[in-house]
Amino acid sequence: xxxxxxxxxxxxxxxxxxDALVERYYDDCWRYAYRLLGDKADAEDAVQETFMRAxxxxxxxxxxxxxxxxLFTILVNQCRxxxxxxxxxARRFLGLPAIGTDGSLGSVAPESLPDDELAAALETLDPLHxxxxxxxxxxxxxxxxxxxxxxxxxxxLKMRVKRGCERLRALLGPSVTP
Amino acid sequence: MMPSNDEYFxxxxxxxxxxxxxxxxxxxxxxxxxTLARWYRASARNNCDRTRHLNAISExxxxxxxxxxxxxxxxxxxxxxxxxxAARADDARPTMQSRVTAASADFPPPAPRLALQDDGRATxxxxxxxxxxxxxxxxxxRAAALVVFxxxxxxxxxxxxxxxxxxxxxxxxxxxxxxxxxxATVRNVSLAGDFNGWDASxxxxxxxxxxxxxxxxxxxxxxxxxxxxxxxxxxxxxxxxAPRTVEGALGPTNVIAVMGDT
Numbered sequence: 370x371x372x373x374x375x376x377x378x379x380x381x382x383x384x385x386x387x388d389a390l391v392e393r394y395y396d397d398c399w400r401y402a403y404r405l406l407g408d409k410a411d412a413e414d415a416v417q418e419t420f421m422r423a424x425x426x427x428x429x430x431x432x433x434x435x436x437x438x439x440l441f442t443i444l445v446n447q448c449r450x451x452x453x454x455x456x457x458x459a460r461r462f463l464g465l466p467a468i469g470t471d472g473s474l475g476s477v478a479p480e481s482l483p484d485d486e487l488a489a490a491l492e493t494l495d496p497l498h499x500x501x502x503x504x505x506x507x508x509x510x511x512x513x514x515x516x517x518x519x520x521x522x523x524x525x526l527k528m529r530v531k532r533g534c535e536r537l538r539a540l541l542g543p544s545v546t547p
Numbered sequence: 548m549m550p551s552n553d554e555y556f557x558x559x560x561x562x563x564x565x566x567x568x569x570x571x572x573x574x575x576x577x578x579x580x581x582t583l584a585r586w587y588r589a590s591a592r593n594n595c596d597r598t599r600h601l602n603a604i605s606e607x608x609x610x611x612x613x614x615x616x617x618x619x620x621x622x623x624x625x626x627x628x629x630x631x632x633a634a635r636a637d638d639a640r641p642t643m644q645s646r647v648t649a650a651s652a653d654f655p656p657p658a659p660r661l662a663l664q665d666d667g668r669a670t671x672x673x674x675x676x677x678x679x680x681x682x683x684x685x686x687x688x689r690a691a692a693l694v695v696f697x698x699x700x701x702x703x704x705x706x707x708x709x710x711x712x713x714x715x716x717x718x719x720x721x722x723x724x725x726x727x728x729x730x731a732t733v734r735n736v737s738l739a740g741d742f743n744g745w746d747a748s749x750x751x752x753x754x755x756x757x758x759x760x761x762x763x764x765x766x767x768x769x770x771x772x773x774x775x776x777x778x779x780x781x782x783x784x785x786x787x788x789a790p791r792t793v794e795g796a797l798g799p800t801n802v803i804a805v806m807g808d809t
Contacts, residue, residue, distance in 0.1 A: 391608075
């Protein structure tokens with residue numbers, strides 16, 4: 370069943386259609402929220418709030434838009450709120466994660482998997498930089514699509530990706546094999 | 548030679564090439580580890596209780612109170628339209644998004660680019676800079692401009708340089724802020740912005756028990772103001788549905804323009 374059909378069913382008050390629509394995009398939303406926030410509870414909050422708002426705002430959805438992009442606009446905002454709130458708390462109470470003198474993450478155990486290193490390195494990025502890096506290299510979006518999603522300019526997004534990459538390279542550089 | 552960012556954090560399509568065993572010239576992280584794209588795309592299902600969460604989402608949507616999200620209140624998040632006018636007209640209606648209300652918190656309509664003639668034809672409005680440019684072609688206008696410019700310079704030198712100042716008695720406008728929070732466990736909400744030095748303690752909001760909306764009304768000077776809400780003194784949030792957000796030094800903030808007397 371197409372998105373349009375499911376949306377029509379959801380708009381008509383069919384709960385099964387609404388649930389099917391949620392389930393269809395749940396994995397995409399969960400992946401972005403979990404990778405961005407790195408925390409299960411925060412990701413659950415973001416995804417749930419996103420679907421709640423999306424379903425209740427469904428009458429505002431227009432056919433010419435891609436439903437996934439429309440949904441991600443709401444998701445990106447939700448995740449951004451949570452990430453920034455958490456970042457402010459961390460700055461205020463915990464300080465930044467420890468970074469070793471060799472540029473590695475002090476908190477990462479030597480036997481950690483490289484994927485964990487990558488996740489830990491991403492965690493140290495500014496939330497807006499992390500968002501831009503994940504949208505660019507995770508979701509594989511172009512800068513024009515990213516600009517539509519985030520409301521930021523393409524040049525600002527390019528700068529965020531650049532800064533985020535520089536930071537990741539500094540943290541992960543020694544383990545890179547060309 | 549250092550790989551480019553695209554090579555370093557292989558884009559998904561290139562990651563797919565590598566999955567097929569094609570010899571890749573791009574870098575990978577940690578040798579055996581996939582790239583950022585592959586790491587991102589790896590299933591995150593192990594980290595979530597999918598069925599339970601889907602059920603919770605379904606219940607949450609079904610139990611949302613009718614009218615809690617009104618069509619008007621959610622529209623700005625979707626189509627990017629300005630929500631301030633709608634908020635002005637409907638301050639009493641509960642909405643999920645925050646609403647800024649003020650008698651003058653709207654924006655002047657854009658000047659029409661076309662002028663409608665008596666015979667029904669539309670003609671382009673003359674552009675002012677063209678008129679100025681035509682005038683500047685005449686010698687007497689150039690001479691007059693030179694005299695005015697010189698007189699202005701002499702006057703400035705005579706008075707000394709002064710920074711432009713905003714009159715201290717600039718009239719303020721009462722602006723209402725409203726944030727609907729269905730979460731009953733929230734203990735306090737405050738407003739912080741450039742108008743109070745981003746101090747989360749000076750502008751507490753008052754909760755309306757009838758609809759769970761937190762409100763505060765403050766006088767603001769004409770101009771552009773940025774603000775956020777602070778929940779329980781620690782959670783800094785912006786209205787995720789408000790289209791008017793700007794990037795601040797510490798992240799995005801909501802923004803409002805207050806117009807002065809015209």
